[in-house]
Amino acid sequence: MAEEHKSDDMKVVEDLTNSEYKWGFVTDIEEVKFPKGLNEDIIRKLSEVKKEPEWMTEWRLKAYRHWLTMEEPDWPKVKYDKVDFQDIIYYSAPKKKPQYESLDEVDPQLLETFEKLGIPLEEQKLLAGVAVDAVFDSVSVATTFQETLAEKGIIFCPISEAIQNHPELVKKYLGSVVPYTDNFYAALNSAVFSDGSFVYIPKGVRCPMELSTYFRINAMNTGQFERTLIIADEGSYVSYLEGCTAPMRDENQLHAAVVELIALDNAEIKYSTVQNWYPGDKEGKGGIYNFVTKRGLCKTNAKISWTQVETGSAVTWKYPSCILQGDNSIGEFYSVAVTNNFQQADTGTKMVHIGKNTRSTIVSKGISAGRSDNSYRGLVKIHKNAENARNFSQCDSMLLSDTCGAHTFPYIEVGNKTAVVEHEATTSKVNEEQIFYLNQRGISTEDAVNMIVNGFCKEVFKELPMEFAVEAQKLLAISLEGSVG
Amino acid sequence: MNNPKNIDIKEKFVKDFELFESKLNGESKSYLHSLRKSALEKFKTTEFPTLKDEEWRYTNIKPILETEFIPAVNSAPVKVTTGDVEKHLYGGFDFYKMVFVNGIFNTELSDLSGLPANVTVKNINQFNNEELDKVKEYFAKIEESDNAFNMLNKAFAYDGTVIILPDNTVLEKPVQVLYLTGSDTGQVLSSPRNLILAGKNSQAKIIISYQPLNDSKYFTNAVTDVYADENAIIDFYKIQNESEKAFHIDKIEITQKSKSVVSNFSLSFGGALVRNDINVLLDDEYIENHLYGLYLATDTQHVDNHTFIDHAKPNCESNELYKGILDEKARGIFSGKILVRKDAQKTNAFQSNKSVLLSDTAVVDAKPQLEIYADDVKCSHGATVGQLDMTAYFYILSRGIPSDLAKSMLIRAFANDVIEPIKIKELKEQLNHQILQHLHSKDF
Numbered sequence: 001m002a003e004e005h006k007s008d009d010m011k012v013v014e015d016l017t018n019s020e021y022k023w024g025f026v027t028d029i030e031e032v033k034f035p036k037g038l039n040e041d042i043i044r045k046l047s048e049v050k051k052e053p054e055w056m057t058e059w060r061l062k063a064y065r066h067w068l069t070m071e072e073p074d075w076p077k078v079k080y081d082k083v084d085f086q087d088i089i090y091y092s093a094p095k096k097k098p099q100y101e102s103l104d105e106v107d108p109q110l111l112e113t114f115e116k117l118g119i120p121l122e123e124q125k126l127l128a129g130v131a132v133d134a135v136f137d138s139v140s141v142a143t144t145f146q147e148t149l150a151e152k153g154i155i156f157c158p159i160s161e162a163i164q165n166h167p168e169l170v171k172k173y174l175g176s177v178v179p180y181t182d183n184f185y186a187a188l189n190s191a192v193f194s195d196g197s198f199v200y201i202p203k204g205v206r207c208p209m210e211l212s213t214y215f216r217i218n219a220m221n222t223g224q225f226e227r228t229l230i231i232a233d234e235g236s237y238v239s240y241l242e243g244c245t246a247p248m249r250d251e252n253q254l255h256a257a258v259v260e261l262i263a264l265d266n267a268e269i270k271y272s273t274v275q276n277w278y279p280g281d282k283e284g285k286g287g288i289y290n291f292v293t294k295r296g297l298c299k300t301n302a303k304i305s306w307t308q309v310e311t312g313s314a315v316t317w318k319y320p321s322c323i324l325q326g327d328n329s330i331g332e333f334y335s336v337a338v339t340n341n342f343q344q345a346d347t348g349t350k351m352v353h354i355g356k357n358t359r360s361t362i363v364s365k366g367i368s369a370g371r372s373d374n375s376y377r378g379l380v381k382i383h384k385n386a387e388n389a390r391n392f393s394q395c396d397s398m399l400l401s402d403t404c405g406a407h408t409f410p411y412i413e414v415g416n417k418t419a420v421v422e423h424e425a426t427t428s429k430v431n432e433e434q435i436f437y438l439n440q441r442g443i444s445t446e447d448a449v450n451m452i453v454n455g456f457c458k459e460v461f462k463e464l465p466m467e468f469a470v471e472a473q474k475l476l477a478i479s480l481e482g483s484v485g
Numbered sequence: 486m487n488n489p490k491n492i493d494i495k496e497k498f499v500k501d502f503e504l505f506e507s508k509l510n511g512e513s514k515s516y517l518h519s520l521r522k523s524a525l526e527k528f529k530t531t532e533f534p535t536l537k538d539e540e541w542r543y544t545n546i547k548p549i550l551e552t553e554f555i556p557a558v559n560s561a562p563v564k565v566t567t568g569d570v571e572k573h574l575y576g577g578f579d580f581y582k583m584v585f586v587n588g589i590f591n592t593e594l595s596d597l598s599g600l601p602a603n604v605t606v607k608n609i610n611q612f613n614n615e616e617l618d619k620v621k622e623y624f625a626k627i628e629e630s631d632n633a634f635n636m637l638n639k640a641f642a643y644d645g646t647v648i649i650l651p652d653n654t655v656l657e658k659p660v661q662v663l664y665l666t667g668s669d670t671g672q673v674l675s676s677p678r679n680l681i682l683a684g685k686n687s688q689a690k691i692i693i694s695y696q697p698l699n700d701s702k703y704f705t706n707a708v709t710d711v712y713a714d715e716n717a718i719i720d721f722y723k724i725q726n727e728s729e730k731a732f733h734i735d736k737i738e739i740t741q742k743s744k745s746v747v748s749n750f751s752l753s754f755g756g757a758l759v760r761n762d763i764n765v766l767l768d769d770e771y772i773e774n775h776l777y778g779l780y781l782a783t784d785t786q787h788v789d790n791h792t793f794i795d796h797a798k799p800n801c802e803s804n805e806l807y808k809g810i811l812d813e814k815a816r817g818i819f820s821g822k823i824l825v826r827k828d829a830q831k832t833n834a835f836q837s838n839k840s841v842l843l844s845d846t847a848v849v850d851a852k853p854q855l856e857i858y859a860d861d862v863k864c865s866h867g868a869t870v871g872q873l874d875m876t877a878y879f880y881i882l883s884r885g886i887p888s889d890l891a892k893s894m895l896i897r898a899f900a901n902d903v904i905e906p907i908k909i910k911e912l913k914e915q916l917n918h919q920i921l922q923h924l925h926s927k928d929f
Contacts (some may be wrong), residue, residue, distance in 0.1 A: 075539070374507040382870075384845070399860035402827070412851035414870040417842035421870040423853070 037086040040064065046091050050160050053167060061215065063180035063190035070184045076346040077375045080289060080315045083254050090192045090225075098155055134253055143364050148208070155200040156211055159227050162198035169200055177260040177297045179325070185256040188291040193227035193258070201236035201267070210465055212241035226257040232267035232302075241468055254289045255313075261296030261304055266324065268303040269296060272464050274472055275318075277312035277373040284342025284371075287314025291422055294318065295412060300326030300355070307463045309472040310337040310345060321350035323359035324386075331360040334460040338476060339372030339404070348378035349410075353389040353419070362393035368404035375407040382419040391418065396423040400449075450477055494550050496728035499529065502640055505558050516617060517609060517642075520914040524639035533633045543818045543850045544789040548758055549732050554674035554704045556641045556857035561670050563698065570594050573663055573696035573726075577911035581606060583646055586698070587807040588675030588705075590644045599658075605649040605684035606660055609642070609678065620647060623682055623712055624789055630764055630793075634734045638708045642678035650712070652689035659690035659909060666705055667698030667728060679709040682836040683717035685747075690909060692719040693820040694821040695735075697728035697755065711737065715769075720908055721747045724916075726757040736762040743769035750907065752788065752916065753780040754923055759788045767794070767829075779903040779924055782815035782847075789818040799859075803833070808903050809840040810896055820852040821877070823866070827858045836866040841873060841899055843892075873899075893921050 034042060043064055047057040072082065145360075149156050155166060163170050180190035199205055233237050255277065265268045280287025288314035296304035305322040322331030333349040351360035362378065368374040376395045397406035408425045430452055438448035454461070454473060461469050500527050509518065522737060533550060534541040564585050574582070583606065584594035590608035597606055605616065612620060631639075646662045666675045683689060695705055713719050727733050734757040741747055751761050765774055780788045794803045809817040819838045841851040851868040873895050881891040900920055907913040 010637040214720070231913070263659070277882070396857075397857070399857070399862075402830070402860045403854070405858045406854040407857065408853075410853060410868070411852075412843065412868055412870060414840075414849040414851075415847075416845065417845055417872045419842075419870060420872075421868075422867040423851070424865070425853070425855060426863075427855055427857050428863055 002150075002321050021275075021453045028070060034089055036089050036368040038064075038088070038192065043089055043094060046192065046194075049091065050163075052163055055167075055171065056163055056300065059175070059180070060191050063187050064192075066181055067184070067187035067191055070187055071182050076317050076377070078315045078317060078344040078346050080344070083289065085188070090394045091194055094286040095484050096474060110122070115306055117189065130360035131329075133157040152205050153202040153209065154205060155198065155209055157198055159193075159196045159198040159229060162229070164197070166200070170198070171183045171231070173260065173262055173360065174227075176227060177229040177262060177295045178258050178293050183293060185291040188260050189225045189227060189256050189258040189293070193225040196227040196229070196257070197382075198228075199230040199240065201238045203233045205233075205237040206236065209315075210239045210241050212243070223251075224255050224257070225473065226255075228246035228257070230271070231262045232269050234264045235266040237268045239270040239272070239465060240273050241274075241465060243276070243468070254291070255285065256291045259292070259294040259320075261294075263296065263298050263302035263304050263329075265300045266301040266416060267299070268305075269445040270305045270364045270465075271296070271307070271320070272419045272468055273306075273308040273310075274475060275308065275310045275312050275316075275467055276475055278314075278344050279312050279341065280314040287343070290318060290374060292318040296321070296331070296348075297323045298326055298329035298358075301328045301334070302326055303330040305332040305463070306349065307333075307460065308336070309333040309460070309464070309468075309475065310335065310347060311475045312342060313345070316343075316345040316347055318347045319349055319367070319433055321352070322360065323352045323354065324360065325351055325354045328356040328357045329355055330358070332463075333360075333362045333364070334369070334463040335364045336457045336460045336472070336476070337365070337376075337463040338376045339369070339375055341370040341372060341467045345373070346375045348376045348421075350383070351391060351393070352379075353382045353386040356385070356387040356390070358386055360392075362391070362392075362395070363459050365460055366395070366397040367400065367453060367456070368397065368406045373405040373407070375409060376454075377409040377427070379413070380421055380423070382414045382421065384415040386416050387418050389419040389421075391419075391421045395423075396456070397425070397427040398453065399429045401425065413445075435460070438445060489859060495529065495672065497681070498556075498637060498640070498647075499525065500560055500572065501556050505556060505641065506549045508558070508645065513704060516621060516707070521640050521642065522637045525924065527631075528633060528636040528640055531636060536837070539806045540791065541819070543815045543816070543820075544758070547756070548735075549704060550618065552672055552702065552704070552732075553667065555671045556674045556676065557589055558641060560587065560668060560673050560828040561679075562640050563587060563668050565591065565594065565665060565698065567594065567617065569628040569698060570663065571698070573665065574661060575694070575724075575912050575915050577775040577915070578659070578909060580659045583608070583636075583648075583662045584664070585644060585664045585675075585677060587668065587673050587689075587703075588644055588664065588677045589624075601654065601656070603651045604654055604656060606643045606649050609647055609680075610644055610646070616783070618872060619649065620674070620682075622729045623680060623710065628724045628781065628841060629643060630736075630762075630815065634706055635708055635736055637675045638678060639705045641674065641676040642708075643676070646693070647680045647682075648689070648691065649682045650689055650717075651738040653686045654684065654685035657688065659692055661692040662694070663696045664693070665697065665698045666703050666731070667701045668703065669699065669756070675703065675705045675707075675721035677707045679707070681709070681711045681721070683713045683719050685710075685714045686716045687714070690722070692724065692909075692912065693721040693823045694722075694724040694726065695733065695875070696726050696730060700728045700730060702730040703728070705735070706828050707733075709735070709737045711747065712738045713741045713743060713747050717742075717745045717747075719746070722750045722907070722909075722912065723752065723761075724917075725753045725756060725759060726759070727759075729755065729757060731756050733759045735760070736764070737772070739763070741765070741767055741769070741772045742776060744771045746773040748775040748906065750903070750904075753778075753782070753788050753790070754919065756788070757786060759786070761788075761790045763792045763815045765792070765794045765803070767796050767798060767803065770798050770800045772798075772801040774801070774803040775906070776803070776805040776807075777903045777906060778805075778808045778819075779900055779920075780807075780817055781920065782809070782817055783812040784815065785813070786815045788815070790820070792821045794821075794823045794834065795823040796823070796832045799828060799830045799832065801829065801832055805836040805837070807838045809838075809849065810843065810899065811840065811841040811849060814844075814846040816850070818850045818852075819868075820854070821858065821866070822854040823864060825857045825862055825864060826898070829852075830859050830861040832859060832864065833866045834862070838866075839899075840870045841896070842870065843872070856887045897921055
C-alpha cells in the first residue's frame with residue numbers, strides 16, 4: 001500500500017479509537033447503603049433486608065466461611081490491581097423499594113436512565129415481545145409480561161422473590177451446578193449475591209418469547225453479585241438474553257456473577273450475552289473487573305447453547321461451561337471477544353462429556369487491538385464412559401495492532417477411544433489485500449475493516465437472536481471499527 | 486508440597502553428593518565441579534514439581550521420588566559386552582560410535598576413528614584446559630528453565646557427549662551415541678549431560694539413543710544443550726527405548742542463530758514414566774526449526790511431551806508435528822507452546838498434534854498453546870484425538886490381511902508423517918521395523 005494511503009488509514013484509526021465510551025453517565029438516585037466491608041454480620045443483615053428464610057442465610061454463611069479458606073486465583077493470563085474485598089459495599093438498593101404494577105409508578109429518573117441506555121421498556125413491551133426484568137443495581141424495579149408468562153406456568157422473577165415464593169425449586173437447584181465451593185468468586189457470590197433472575201419453564205412448555213435482563217452497575221464502589229438460575233424442565237425450551245452497559249467510572253468495580261443453567265431431559269436452553277461493561281479509558285484507567293462463573297448441566301437429550309459477545313470490561317475472566325451428563329446431550333459455545341486499549345480478556349469454555357453420544361461445538365473468535373491481551377482458554381474433557389463423544393473446536397484470533405496479544409490455551413483430555421476430538425486454532429492479522437480490494441471499490445478503510453471483522457465473526461453472530469445480533473454488530477463497530485489501517 | 490518423602494530424597498541426594506565428592510580427589514577443584522557444587526546448592530532450595538505446577542499437571546513424579554536411586558558415579562561398575570552394544574545400535578550405515586554405560590563413558594566400546602582432526606567428539610571428562618575454555622562459554626549456560634531434575638542432573642553430571650563442530654565443517658558420517666543403562670546390583674541414576682556446538686556453516690547428524698542393559702528399574706535424568714550457529718544444519722535424533730520399569734526425564738535446549746536449520750526427532754518407545762522437554766530459542770532471523778515427535782505407549786506407560794518454541798526474532802519458521810499411539814492403560818501427554826514475541830514479525834509457526842487411542846483405558850491429554858504478541862504472523866495449531874479409521878481397517882481385512890497386521894499397518898501409516906522426514910535411510914527403515922514390532926508384540 002502506498003505511504004500516503006497508510007497515513008490516511010492511520011487517521012481513520014485515530015479518529016475511531018479516540019471515540020469515547022458512549023454509555024457512561026451516572027444517575028442520581030437515593031440509595032440504601034451498607035457500610036464497606038464483609039463479615040458474617042453484613043451477610044446476616046443482607047439476608048435480613050432481603051427477608052430471606054433461615055436456610056438461605058445459613059447457606060450464605062457456609063459459603064462465606066468457605067470463601068475465607070480460599071485464595072484468589074492467579075492462573076488467568078490477566079494482570080490487575082488486586083481487589084480489596086473489605087473496601088466494597090456489598091449491598092445498595094434504591095431507597096424507595098419499588099413494587100410496581102405498571103411503569104407509571106416507577107421513578108421517572110430511573111426510566112430516563114433506561115431510555116438513555118436504549119431500553120425503552122414500553123416500546124419493547126409492545127414491539128419486541130421481550131419481557132424485561134431489569135436489574136438496577138441490586139433490586140429489580142420492573143417486571144413485565146409476567147401475566148403472559150404466568151399463563152404458561154413459566155416463572156420469571158428476581159431470584160430474591162423466588163427464594164420467598166418458590167423455595168422448593170431454589171433449594172433444590174441453587175448451587176447444584178456451581179456449588180459454593182467451586183471457586184473463589186463463586187464462593188464470594190454465594191455469600192453476598194444481591195439479586196438476579198430466576199427462570200423456571202414447566203414440562204413441555206416452549207417459552208413464547210425471549211427472556212431478557214439488562215444489568216447495570218451504578219452506585220460508586222458497589223460490587224455487583226448477580227445470581228441467575230434457569231431451570232428448563234423436561235421437554236421445555238427457553239431462550240434467555242443478557243446484556244449490559246455500565247456508567248463511566250475511574251475506580252475499578254468488581255462484578256462476580258454466577259449463572260446456573262439446568263436443562264432436564266429433552267430440554268433446551270439458549271443463553272445469549274452481550275457484555276459491554278465499561279472497559280476503562282484509553283490509558284487503561286478504570287473499568288470493570290468481570291469474574292464470572294457460568295455453567296450449565298445437561299440431562300438426557302438436553303441441549304445448552306452459550307453465545308457471547310464480549311466487548312467490555314477492563315478484565316474479563318469467564319468460562320461458560322456445559323456438563324454433558326445425560327446421554328445424547330449437546331453443548332455449544334459461540335463467542336466473540338473483542339479487546340481494545342488496555343483491556344484483558346481470558347475467556348473460553350469447558351465441555352465435560354460424561355454421557356454417551358454427547359456432542360459439543362466450540363467456535364471462538366478473538367479480536368485484539370490497541371495494547372490489549374485476549375486469551376482463549378478452554379477444556380474439552382471426555383470421560384471414560386462417554387462412548388462416541390464428539391467435539392469440534394475452532395479458535396481463531398485476529399490481531400489489529402502490533403502491540404496487542406492473542407493467546408490460545410486449549411486443554412484436551414480424552415479417556416475414551418471412541419471419542420473424536422478436533423481442535424483448530426489460527427492467528428493472523430487483518431488481510432491487507434482484502435482491505436485494499438474493498439478500498440478500490442470505494443469503501444473506506446473504516447468500513448472495510450468493519451466488514452472484514454464482521455465476516456470473521458459471522459459464525460457466532462448468526463447464533464444470536466435477531467435483536468441481539470443487531471446490537472452486537474453495533475457494539476463491535478464502536479469497540480473496534482478501523483483500529484487498523 | 487513439603488511432604489516428608491520429598492525432603493528425604495533431597496537429603497539423600499545431598500549425602501550422595503558428598504560421597505561422590507570424596508571420590509573425586511584432585512578433580513574436586515575443577516571447573517566442572519564448581520558447576521556441580523552450585524547446581525547442588527540450587528537443588529537444595531528447589532522443590533520437585535508437583536501436580537499443582539501447571540507444567541506438570543498431568544504427570545505425577547511420586548514413583549520417582551519414592552525410589553532410592555544410587556547415582557551412577559557411586560554405584561558398582563557394570564560389565565558390558567560388545568554383544569550388548571551391538572544389540573542396541575542402529576546399524577547398516579557408517580557412524581562414529583560413543584557408548585556410555587550408566588551415563589559413564591566407555592572408551593573400549595566406543596569408536597571415533599576417522600574423525601576429522603578439527604572436530605571434537607568427546608565426553609566432558611576428557612577435556613584439557615584449553616578445550617574447556619571453549620566449552621565453558623556454553624556448558625550449562627541455560628539455567629532459567631531448570632527444574633529440580635535438571636539441577637540434579639548438573640550436580641551429578643560426570644560424563645556426557647560433547648560435540649564441537651568448527652566453522653565450515655561438514656560431518657559426513659552421523660555420530661551415534663548409545664546410553665546403556667541398568668544394573669544388577671541396585672537402582673541406578675544416570676545423569677548424562679550433552680553439549681552440541683555447531684559452528685557457522687557446519688552440518689551434522691546426531692543420534693542419541695537411550696537403551697536398557699537389562700529390565701531393571703533405573704532412572705535416566707538427561708540434559709542436552711544444542712547451539713546452532715549461522716547457517717548450521719543439524720539433524721538430531723533422540724530415541725528413547727528404556728526398560729519397562731525405567732524412569733526417563735530429559736530436557737533438550739536448542740538455541741539457533743541466523744539461517745540455521747535444526748530438525749529434532751523425539752521418538753519414545755520405552756520407559757514407565759517418561760518426560761521429554763524440548764525448549765527452542767530462535768534467536769535470530771531466517772531460522773528454520775522442525776520438531777517431530779512420536780510416542781508409542783502401552784500397559785501403564787506414561788509419556789509426557791513438552792515443547793516450547795520461542796520466536797524471539799522476525800522472519801523465522803517453526804514446524805511441529807507430534808503423534809501419539811496409546812494402548813492399554815497408557816497415558817500420553819502433549820503440551821506444546823509457541824511464543825511469538827513482539828519483535829517477531831513475519832513469523833510462521835505451525836503445530837500439529839494427533840493421537841490415536843487403541844483401548845478403552847488409554848488416556849490422552851493435549852495442551853497446544855499459542856501466545857502471540859506480533860500481528861504480522863501466521864500461526865496455527867491443531868489437535869485431534871480419535872481411533873483407527875474403521876473403514877480403512879475393513880478395507881484391508883477384505884483384502885485377506887489378518888486383523889492384527891491390518892491394525893499394525895494402519896498405525897505404521899499413521900506414524901509415517903513423523904518417520905518419513907528422517908534423512909538416514911537405514912535408520913528410518915529400522916525405526917519403521919521397530920514401530921511394527923513394538924505394536925506386534927502387544928495384543929490389540
